[in-house]
Amino acid sequence: MSEAVVVERHGVFAEARGGRPRPVLSRRNIMIYGTLAVLAIYYLLPIYVMVVTSLKGMPEVRLGNIFAPPLEITFEPWVKAWSSVCTGLNCEGLSRGFLNSIKITVPSVIFSIAVASVNGYALAMWRFKGANIFFTILIIGAFIPYQVMIYPMVILLREIGLYGDLAGLVLVHTIFGMPILTLLFRNYFSSVPEELFKAARVDGAGFWRIYFKIMVPMALPIFVVAVILQSTAIWNDFLFGVIFTRPESYPMTVQLNNIVNSVTGVKEYNVNMAATLLSGVVPLAIYFFSGKLFVRGIAAGAVKG
Amino acid sequence: MQPSVSIKDLKLDFGNVPVLRNLNLDIGKGEFLVLLGSSGCGKSTLLNCIAGLLEPTDGSIYINGQNVTWAEPSQRGIGMVFQSYALYPQMTVEGNLSFGLANARVPKDEIKRRISHAAEILQIEPLLKRKPSALSGGQRQRVAIGRALVRDVDVFLFDEPLSNLDAKLRADLRVEIKRLHQSLQNTMIYVTHDQVEAMTLADRIAIMKGGVVMQLSSPDEIYNRPVNKYVADFIGSPSMNFIKGSLRHDGEARVKLGQLDFSLNDYSFTRSDFEGEVWFGIRPEHVLFADAASNAPVSFEVKAELVEPMGGLTLIWSSLEGTPFRLLVDGQAKVRVGDTIIAGFDPARASIFDMQEELRI
Ligand SMILES: Nc1ncnc2c1ncn2[C@@H]1O[C@H](COP(=O)(O)OP(=O)(O)OP(=O)(O)O)[C@@H](O)[C@H]1O
Ligand SMILES: [Mg+2]
Numbered sequence: 143m144s145e146a147v148v149v150e151r152h153g154v155f156a157e158a159r160g161g162r163p164r165p166v167l168s169r170r171n172i173m174i175y176g177t178l179a180v181l182a183i184y185y186l187l188p189i190y191v192m193v194v195t196s197l198k199g200m201p202e203v204r205l206g207n208i209f210a211p212p213l214e215i216t217f218e219p220w221v222k223a224w225s226s227v228c229t230g231l232n233c234e235g236l237s238r239g240f241l242n243s244i245k246i247t248v249p250s251v252i253f254s255i256a257v258a259s260v261n262g263y264a265l266a267m268w269r270f271k272g273a274n275i276f277f278t279i280l281i282i283g284a285f286i287p288y289q290v291m292i293y294p295m296v297i298l299l300r301e302i303g304l305y306g307d308l309a310g311l312v313l314v315h316t317i318f319g320m321p322i323l324t325l326l327f328r329n330y331f332s333s334v335p336e337e338l339f340k341a342a343r344v345d346g347a348g349f350w351r352i353y354f355k356i357m358v359p360m361a362l363p364i365f366v367v368a369v370i371l372q373s374t375a376i377w378n379d380f381l382f383g384v385i386f387t388r389p390e391s392y393p394m395t396v397q398l399n400n401i402v403n404s405v406t407g408v409k410e411y412n413v414n415m416a417a418t419l420l421s422g423v424v425p426l427a428i429y430f431f432s433g434k435l436f437v438r439g440i441a442a443g444a445v446k447g
Numbered sequence: 448m449q450p451s452v453s454i455k456d457l458k459l460d461f462g463n464v465p466v467l468r469n470l471n472l473d474i475g476k477g478e479f480l481v482l483l484g485s486s487g488c489g490k491s492t493l494l495n496c497i498a499g500l501l502e503p504t505d506g507s508i509y510i511n512g513q514n515v516t517w518a519e520p521s522q523r524g525i526g527m528v529f530q531s532y533a534l535y536p537q538m539t540v541e542g543n544l545s546f547g548l549a550n551a552r553v554p555k556d557e558i559k560r561r562i563s564h565a566a567e568i569l570q571i572e573p574l575l576k577r578k579p580s581a582l583s584g585g586q587r588q589r590v591a592i593g594r595a596l597v598r599d600v601d602v603f604l605f606d607e608p609l610s611n612l613d614a615k616l617r618a619d620l621r622v623e624i625k626r627l628h629q630s631l632q633n634t635m636i637y638v639t640h641d642q643v644e645a646m647t648l649a650d651r652i653a654i655m656k657g658g659v660v661m662q663l664s665s666p667d668e669i670y671n672r673p674v675n676k677y678v679a680d681f682i683g684s685p686s687m688n689f690i691k692g693s694l695r696h697d698g699e700a701r702v703k704l705g706q707l708d709f710s711l712n713d714y715s716f717t718r719s720d721f722e723g724e725v726w727f728g729i730r731p732e733h734v735l736f737a738d739a740a741s742n743a744p745v746s747f748e749v750k751a752e753l754v755e756p757m758g759g760l761t762l763i764w765s766s767l768e769g770t771p772f773r774l775l776v777d778g779q780a781k782v783r784v785g786d787t788i789i790a791g792f793d794p795a796r797a798s799i800f801d802m803q804e805e806l807r808i
Contacts, residue, residue: 337533340500345547345594346521355546359537 196220196416203411219410223401223417227410230400231389236420238390239397243377243424245308246393250315251372255365258320262327263353267339277328284321291318292385299386311386315376323368330364331357366435374425394421449512451476451634452497452602457506459492459658466492467658470506477632481645484655485681490638493655494604497636498527511601521550523602526595530607532587534579540590541575547598558597565596568627585616592627605637609644621647642684646670654678672715672798676726676805679798685731685762687798688772692727694799694808696720702727702794705768709745713795717807724802731762733796734774737789746791751782763788 165171191208196219198212225235232238264270265277295314296305304310334357342352358365383393392400398421402414450473459467466489474480482490495501497508499520507516515523534543541562548558566572569589579587588608595603608624609617625648628635639645645652646666653663654677662674673679679687692704700711700719704727735743749772753764756778763774763782774790782788799808 335531335533337529337531338535340495340498340520341527341529341533341591341594342535342546343500344498344520344525344527345598346519346550347546351550356535356537 192415192419196412196419198412200408200410200412219412219416220420222410223413223420227401227413227417228404229392229397230404236394236397236401236417239392239394239421242308242387242391243393243395243421245391246311246315246383246387247373247376247424250312250319250376251369253312254316254319254323254372255368257316258323258368259327259358259361259365260353261320261324262329263331263357264349265324265328266331266334267352267357268349277324280321280324284325288318288381292381296385305386306388308387308391311382314382314386315379318382319372319375323372326368326371327361327364330361334360363435366432370428370432373428377424397421449476450474450509451478451511452636453509454493454497455507455509457493457496457508458504459489459496459501460504465658467496467503470658470660472653472660472663474634474636477634479628479635479637479648479650481649481652482636482638482655483640483642483645483652483681485640488655489658490640490655491606492658494527494606494636494638497523497602498525498604499523521547524600525602525604526598526600527604528588528591528595528606528608530610532579532584532591532611534587534590534594536579539576539578540571540582540593543579543590544575544593544597547594551598561597561599562593565593568596568630569593569623584612585620588612588620589623592624596627601633603633603635605635605639607638607640610639610641617641617644624648642682654681671796672717672807674807676728676800679728679800683730683732685773685775687728687730688734688767688770690727690729690768690770690772691802692725692768693723694725695722702799707745707747707768709794711794711799713793714797714799715795721801721808725808726800726802726805728798728800729792729796731773731775733792734772735791735793736774736776736780740789740791743791744793746789748787749790751784751786751788754782754784765790 194211195203195208197215197217199214199216199218202213223235224237226233227235229236229239261280265273299305299310299313304313338356339352342356347355377393378395379393380395380399384396384399387393387396398417401417452472452474454470454472457467457470457472458465470493472480482493484490492501496503497510499515499518499522503516507514509515510523510525520527534540535546538546544562544565545558548561553561562575563572566575569592571586571589571593574582574586574590579590582590588611591608605624609620612620621644624635624637628648637644637648649666651663652666652669654661654669656677662669662678664672669678669682673682676689680689690704692702694700694702694711700714700716702709702711702725734740735746740746747767749765749767751763751765755762755764759778760775761778761780761782763776765772765774765788772790774788776782800806801808
């Protein structure tokens with residue numbers, strides 16, 4: 143008897159074969175899954191409340207039972223939020239802001255990634271004179287709070303005549319995305335074997351040919367990461383949107399703020415919730431559809447030739 | 448004859464660290480030159496300078512009589528093969544081969560012709576449509592060689608092309624490279640730290656150390672008459688035995704190694720007037736054993752301390768005058784640890800270096 147105990151403590155079993163059996167309800171499993179479940183509920187509960195509330199009519203909302211599922215499902219708040227709620231200046235709903243956000247996000251993402259990827263490539267591969275100084279300045283740029291740069295930026299845009307213009311906002315997003323994106327691309331291209339670059343030079347390829355024919359095809363995963371990072375960041379941006387545009391070209395986030403904070407009349411919680419969900423649809427969709435690619439891109443630090 | 452590649456007073460510093468110092472090298476047309484040296488001695492750096500991938504700090508490089516020091520890599524008429532293959536991962540084998548030609552705006556049908564020619568020589572025709580990731584190491588290196596081949600260049604540069612391959616494949620590809628050189632007859636500069644590759648491939652070997660060429664001669668000369676102790680020690684495996692001794696002239700040149708005292712009559716001197724402390728070097732494979740040793744000009748008894756059978760040959764470790772002494776004997780010889788054996792050598796096969804500068808005497 144006592145001998146068996148000793149044997150078990152050493153994990154040695156006469157009949158052991160194949161994988162070791164693990165009890166499903168072990169203390170360890172309960173701890174892990176319990177914690178995960180609590181955290182998941184904690185994060186999902188607000189979303190649940192929002193979805194449920196957005197599907198209720200005002201009378202039902204007034205009952206104050208925020209966790210109760212809707213007795214009578216109505217899409218009225220969603221329709222109103224999209225097309226007829228008042229957003230400060232006009233009462234056209236979020237649809238206009240949605241279009242504005244698209245007009246801001248798409249060119250900003252394209253420009254910032256195009257410039258940053260070339261930047262990162264040049265910094266990692268071409269080691270020109272002053273490359274390190276340039277890179278250091280860029281990195282310092284990444285740590286300076288945006289607020290510090292807003293006022294000079296406004297003046298700069300005013301001087302070049304782009305203040306209040308969508309193009310101006312696109313420029314701002316491109317500039318502010320530069321440090322972190324350049325860092326991302328530079329680190330990726332630094333992991334590309336140097337001999338590959340040398341081989342291409344012996345083969346007579348120049349700066350752009352190496353970039354387009356060799357580096358870009360290799361870097362697709364990192365481009366996906368950059369697109370996701372930038373499009374969600376720009377879509378969710380409020381600060382630059384409210385500062386650098388005029389009311390008629392406010393992005394969705396700014397409109398949402400105006401809807402929720404409007405003080406006229408009763409607070410339509412159901413419409414507010416629907417509007418909030420609507421403005422979060424795009425980033426959510428991007429995560430859903432590219433989650434796998436995103437993870438692959440993050441993990442693609444080292445690419446072998 | 449005008450040399451194919453000529454390097455004049457080449458100097459290269461990385462920051463303050465000198466890597467190449469006043470290097471001069473002339474490589475003849477169609478010559479196979481091997482750059483051999485320990486890790487970090489500047490072989491790749493030199494090759495990159497020749498290719499135009501690194502800018503020298505000083506000095507110039509001539510290819511086919513033209514000063515190409517400021518020319519782009521692609522304008523120098525060189526092809527380069529790298530240790531890590533460096534194939535473009537997103538292109539097929541065909542794309543890899545045609546990339547350089549397309550950059551040089553070679554007409555399409557000419558590209559096709561050259562690719563099929565190169566593919567035939569290197570036996571990679573069935574692989575043309577594959578991506579590099581779907582190739583084995585040996586196949587990848589063949590494609591990398593093909594990439595230099597299609598460009599129809601005068602000078603091939605190889606930077607340790609075989610060191611990522613396993614032993615058998617390395618031997619196979621080594622023979623193929625030699626065959627390729629025989630049929631193409633172009634200049635090849637080949638970096639390696641594998642002695643066997645160097646000895647078998649080279650017309651001439653340049654032994655490098657610390658950014659300078661220590662000796663540039665035929666493999667035979669380097670093996671038999673190394674100019675200094677470093678080269679003597681570096682070339683040959685197992686490496687040369689060195690025993691402290693002294694050299695004097697009384698009527699004839701004589702060497703004294705502890706108890707042993709013998710004449711150097713048949714030794715071919717580089718500096719015949721030297722007298723004093725010396726390193727006496729003899730290769731393990733030149734040490735005679737048993738009957739042959741008894742008849743040798745110099746013979747003595749040593750004790751076998753360690754026996755390493757290697758199949759065809761057996762390496763015996765012993766000591767002579769307090770220094771380790773190795774002999775390479777036939778694998779059939781029955782020697783056990785502790786046996787006293789008779790060993791000997793012919794001083795004509797030795798290499799003697801002075802103690803101060805360790806240069807050949
Ligand atoms: N980019 C660089 N910056 C600074 N030092 C360098 C750089 N590249 C190489 N070196 C140094 O130059 C010396 C020569 O390097 P090199 O690559 O030519 O050696 P090698 O002879 O090819 O060695 P190996 O056999 O290991 O390839 C080394 O001491 C190395 O540390
Ligand atoms: Mg090297």
